[in-house]
Amino acid sequence: xxxxxxxxxxxxxxxxxxxxxxxxxxxxxxxxxxxxxxxxxxxxxxxxxxxxxxxxxxxxxxxxxxxxxxxxxxxxxxxxxxxxxxxxxxxxxxxxxxxxxxxxxxxxxxxxxxxxxxxxxxxxxxxxxxxxxxxxxxxxxxxxxxxxxxxxxxxxxxxxxxxxxxxxxxxxxxxxxxxxxxxxxxxxxxxxxxxxxxxxxxxxxxxxxxxxxxxxxxxxxxxxxxxxxxxxxxxxxxxxxxxxxxxxxxxxxxxxxxxxxxxxxxxxxx
Amino acid sequence: xxxxxxxxxxxxxxxxxxxxxxxxxxxxxxxxxxxxxxxxxxxxxxxxxxxxxxxxxxxxxxxxxxxxxxxxxxxxxxxxxxxxxxxxxxxxxxxxxxxxxxxxxxxxxxxxxxxxxxxxxxxxxxxxxxxxxxxxxxxxxxxxxxxxxxxxxxxxxxxxxxxxxxxxxxxxxxxxxxxxxxxxxxx
Amino acid sequence: xxxxxxxxxxxxxxxxxxxxxxxxxxxxxxxxxxxxxxxxxxxxxxxxxxxxxxxxxxxxxxxxxxxxxxxxxxxxxxxxxxxxxxxxxxxxxxxxxxxxxxxxxxxxxxxxxxxxxxxxxxxxxxxxxxxxxxxxxxxxxxxxxxxxxxxxxxxxxxxxxxxxxxxxxxxxxxxxxxxxxxxxxxxxxxxxxxxxxxxxxxxxxxxxxxxxxxxxxxxxxxxxxxxxxxxxxxxxxxxxxxxxxxxxxxxxxxxxxxxxxxxxxxxxxxxxxxxxxxxxxxxxxxxxxxxxxxxxxxxxxxxxxxxxxxxxxxxxxxxxxxxxxxxxxxxxxxxxxxxxxxxxxxxxxxxxxxxxxxxxxxxxxxxxxxxxxxxxxxxxxxxxxxxxxxxxxxxxxxxxxxxxxxxxxxxxxxxxxxxxxxxxxx
Numbered sequence: 001x002x003x004x005x006x007x008x009x010x011x012x013x014x015x016x017x018x019x020x021x022x023x024x025x026x027x028x029x030x031x032x033x034x035x036x037x038x039x040x041x042x043x044x045x046x047x048x049x050x051x052x053x054x055x056x057x058x059x060x061x062x063x064x065x066x067x068x069x070x071x072x073x074x075x076x077x078x079x080x081x082x083x084x085x086x087x088x089x090x091x092x093x094x095x096x097x098x099x100x101x102x103x104x105x106x107x108x109x110x111x112x113x114x115x116x117x118x119x120x121x122x123x124x125x126x127x128x129x130x131x132x133x134x135x136x137x138x139x140x141x142x143x144x145x146x147x148x149x150x151x152x153x154x155x156x157x158x159x160x161x162x163x164x165x166x167x168x169x170x171x172x173x174x175x176x177x178x179x180x181x182x183x184x185x186x187x188x189x190x191x192x193x194x195x196x197x198x199x200x201x202x203x204x205x206x207x208x209x210x211x212x213x214x215x216x217x218x219x220x221x222x223x224x225x226x227x228x229x230x231x232x233x234x235x236x237x238x239x240x241x242x243x244x245x246x247x248x249x250x251x252x253x254x255x256x257x258x259x260x261x262x263x264x265x266x267x268x269x270x
Numbered sequence: 271x272x273x274x275x276x277x278x279x280x281x282x283x284x285x286x287x288x289x290x291x292x293x294x295x296x297x298x299x300x301x302x303x304x305x306x307x308x309x310x311x312x313x314x315x316x317x318x319x320x321x322x323x324x325x326x327x328x329x330x331x332x333x334x335x336x337x338x339x340x341x342x343x344x345x346x347x348x349x350x351x352x353x354x355x356x357x358x359x360x361x362x363x364x365x366x367x368x369x370x371x372x373x374x375x376x377x378x379x380x381x382x383x384x385x386x387x388x389x390x391x392x393x394x395x396x397x398x399x400x401x402x403x404x405x406x407x408x409x410x411x412x413x414x415x416x417x418x419x420x421x422x423x424x425x426x427x428x429x430x431x432x433x434x435x436x437x438x439x440x441x442x443x444x445x446x447x448x449x450x451x452x453x454x455x456x457x
Numbered sequence: 458x459x460x461x462x463x464x465x466x467x468x469x470x471x472x473x474x475x476x477x478x479x480x481x482x483x484x485x486x487x488x489x490x491x492x493x494x495x496x497x498x499x500x501x502x503x504x505x506x507x508x509x510x511x512x513x514x515x516x517x518x519x520x521x522x523x524x525x526x527x528x529x530x531x532x533x534x535x536x537x538x539x540x541x542x543x544x545x546x547x548x549x550x551x552x553x554x555x556x557x558x559x560x561x562x563x564x565x566x567x568x569x570x571x572x573x574x575x576x577x578x579x580x581x582x583x584x585x586x587x588x589x590x591x592x593x594x595x596x597x598x599x600x601x602x603x604x605x606x607x608x609x610x611x612x613x614x615x616x617x618x619x620x621x622x623x624x625x626x627x628x629x630x631x632x633x634x635x636x637x638x639x640x641x642x643x644x645x646x647x648x649x650x651x652x653x654x655x656x657x658x659x660x661x662x663x664x665x666x667x668x669x670x671x672x673x674x675x676x677x678x679x680x681x682x683x684x685x686x687x688x689x690x691x692x693x694x695x696x697x698x699x700x701x702x703x704x705x706x707x708x709x710x711x712x713x714x715x716x717x718x719x720x721x722x723x724x725x726x727x728x729x730x731x732x733x734x735x736x737x738x739x740x741x742x743x744x745x746x747x748x749x750x751x752x753x754x755x756x757x758x759x760x761x762x763x764x765x766x767x768x769x770x771x772x773x774x775x776x777x778x779x780x781x782x783x784x785x786x787x788x789x790x791x792x793x794x795x796x797x798x799x800x801x802x803x804x805x806x807x808x809x810x811x812x813x814x815x816x817x818x819x820x821x822x823x824x825x826x827x828x829x830x831x832x833x834x835x836x837x838x839x840x841x842x843x844x845x846x847x848x849x850x851x852x853x854x855x856x857x858x859x860x861x862x863x864x865x866x867x868x869x870x871x872x873x874x875x876x877x878x879x880x881x882x883x
Contacts, residue, residue: 009875009879010879010880012879013875013876013879013880014879014880044715044737045739045761046737046759046760046761047759047760047761047762047763047780047781048759049761050761050762050818053818053820054818054820054823057820058820104875104879105875105876105879107872108871108872108875108876108879109872109876111868111869111871111872112868112869112872112873112876114868115865115866115868115869115872116869118861118865118868119862119865119869122861122862122865128861130858130860130861130864134864176820176821177820177821177824178821178824179819179821180813180816180819180821180822180825181821181824181825181828184806184813184825187810191329191330192327192329192330192331192810193330193331195810195812196812199812199813199815203815209819212819213815220690220691221690221739223690223691223692223693223695223717223739224717224739224740224761224814224817225693225814225815225817226693226694226807226811226812226814227303227306227307227308227693227694227811228811228812228814228815229693229812229814229815230303230305230306230693233693305692305693306692306693306694308694312674312701312702313694313699313701313721313723314672314674315646315668315694381630384652385630385631385652385653
């Protein structure tokens, strides 16, 4: 597993496209922090915060899904997987190794560009609040974590890279872009009293939504969601909030990787 | 593989509809949450007291009001909505009662949150004994439908007239006129 | 009206040491009753466990450490008649379920100054009080009852009062021509709660951390100006300023920041809303069924969502500054050619089905809003938004935090190390 982790990390950092991410994130954050100039160090939930969160939700999940799913389907197509199958490597070790390598590489490049943008922002005299920045940073890291896992899972299901790309885009579109529209359409069919519990269920099922709401609540802005979510807001803001997030992350990786392992087992013996 | 996924999904949807189907037709008032509930009409926080009222729509949506007058204002503005039932509180026990079965007392000195001055009782006797003690007029549910729902504002209007009259004058004596009693209508 | 009697200085000194419960003979009241009109009654420091009734024009003056304790079913102070003056008294309660107000007032031309009330129940109850002045009064409660409760009380002035942890800071019903200035209300349900009261003046007050900064309902010809309504954002129905059934009033130069909803306006007409600074709220302004209002020269900055509105008729909405608006000025008059419209879709959606409020500022929501564009004529629109913000901008001091640079450097170094070791051949 350690070797898998190292090899994944090393192949990632040696790709030229890897450094495109450095430029991309650096550019995006420098521009976003520039917006904060008018806000003079506001650390709460403002329009700039909303914009940054939305742009992160547009970009990060899509890229992470594609990177995650490609890293597996690539090996399937190139025959590396068949080669690996001849080695005594267990499937869980393979998956976790891959995941560890990917997240090390992605988190590193993201951290680097985020920190550079922070420095640029500070040097150009924009007042940035530290807690605000760290909140956004943590949110991004969690998004990377969640969608890399989902990407790896797609990789185990999809047969080719092309299919992996299509599935990634479709899932991204569903979870991020069309999510409210789809929910409003579906929940229009159920009786009114069920809408409230189903919305909460949907919030847990969609990790992007869960993270977004968790972040906004931690920013002391949960009241904006109205009376239906007062309980959720208090739960997340209480001491249990962070352990819930932690538990959610563990449960999430457990469920998706169990499924992924199942699918990979089947393919191994095909 | 695909079919394996679709089946449970369909089952889940079916289950939702079955559960939904079973839970229908049982209309019960929902308890008031003082922290999060606000009046649908006037946006004030609704206290779980004798003035609170509630409407249940047929789709199961519930709405709370802080005053019977606000509820009737909502009913007037939303006569296209299907109301399953409406509830008011008993003045003494503060328990929910169906609006249709309640007796009402209207009297201007009764202070209600939005100054519509109507209160409700489970029992007609309780309402009558309230009137015997404090005055007021008894309204049945049917009579309430034709109630005019004036806020206790006539005296406000009169006062405004007075104030305008006094604007040119010294105005000092006028203030006493403002202490007008609000009991002119009480019996 | 009786003639004003010359002031006779009758210093009644009752020496009581701390801890000793005062006036066992119940003499305070009888001493007060024996005083002629216009006399000064001085209360020395100490705790007095007696409910006092002031019915005639006298001056009750305490000193630092004069404490009245409410333990009976009577208010600590009952004031009626006219020209009663109370100075420098502290009132504390011993709490019972059905306690009366700490101070009950009726009558006119009273003056209350430098009073501290620490009491779980109603602070000051005013019934039919006219032309009285309340200055420097501090009320602290337990969010159960109102700080000041006015009923049919007109022409009173409230200045420099501090109210904390009560239900409503000032609750006024059918009370006209009252003036509030320089008051601070915090951590309460509603800071100011106006009900069916006209000609109210609210100036230079500060309302923070409440459910609603100022709840103004059922008023005509009122003035709300130069107030600060901030950080009213913890309750799910919180807002800075709520105007419901408000007509022909002036809302000027208020600073409304960090609230859940900055300004909520419904069923209101003929108001002039000018020069308000509405910043960093979750929702800048929400308006429903507004008619013939003038909304001009306000600034909307840093609000997550600046304007949601439905059902506007004949309003004059122009020359506001919206930082979220697309701006284009071709003729150089400082006004944008592109109108800025409020979004009606989300307001309607969340009103029909409150759970959908969870989609607030959802990345997919903007897509849906664009797909379901409301017809132009139904929108509430600023026809000529300003290009530049004319209102002053508050500057915050720039603190260079070493910890900021430290974290920044740590992030850069650690990520560089990871990348470096990744690329290093082993």
